[in-house]
Amino acid sequence: MRADLLGSSSVKKDLGVLVDEKPSMSQQCVLVSKKANDVLGCIRKNIASRLKKTILLVYSDHKRDKELLERVQWRATRMVRGLELLSYEERLQELGVFGLEKRRLREDFINT
Known part of the structure; x- marks a missing residue:
């Protein structure tokens, strides 16, 4: 396999999960939205x-x-x-x- 065909990536595998060091704005919004929904779910279940x-x-x-x-x-x-x-x-x-x-x-x- 030729080395010049492989590109570099900022995505790394940590504990079996792919982690991107530089997520796009859309990815960041999705992550924030997911966290917010998780928090609301916890509030709904626990309050x-x-x-x-x-x-x-x-x-x-x-x-x-x-x-x-x-x-x-x-x-x-x-x-x-x-x-x-x-x-x-x-x-x-x-x-x-x-x-x-x-x-x-x-x-x-x-x-x-």
């Missing part, structure tokens, strides 16, 4: 109280995370030349994309 106070406390943490991710999208849309002076909603419309909340609702409708 007996469904009181408003308890749920609002958990929701406020989720809301902060959502706002953090929305801020990243806000900055990304602002980087597009010619759209800097438009509002966030106008930039989203011009680019043909949705905000994170609308995207989540759309995905929920599709899954339903």
Whole structure:
């Protein structure tokens, strides 16, 4: 086998699991989403109280995370030349994309 045919990869096997040292943005989002869903599953299974106070406390943490991710999208849309002076909603419309909340609702409708 010729050595020049083999390419290098940043993926390594650790304890039988393939680990990529430099995951793409999409891979990172999938990983974060999976972690968030795992946490929500744990909360659902382990918190007996469904009181408003308890749920609002958990929701406020989720809301902060959502706002953090929305801020990243806000900055990304602002980087597009010619759209800097438009509002966030106008930039989203011009680019043909949705905000994170609308995207989540759309995905929920599709899954339903």
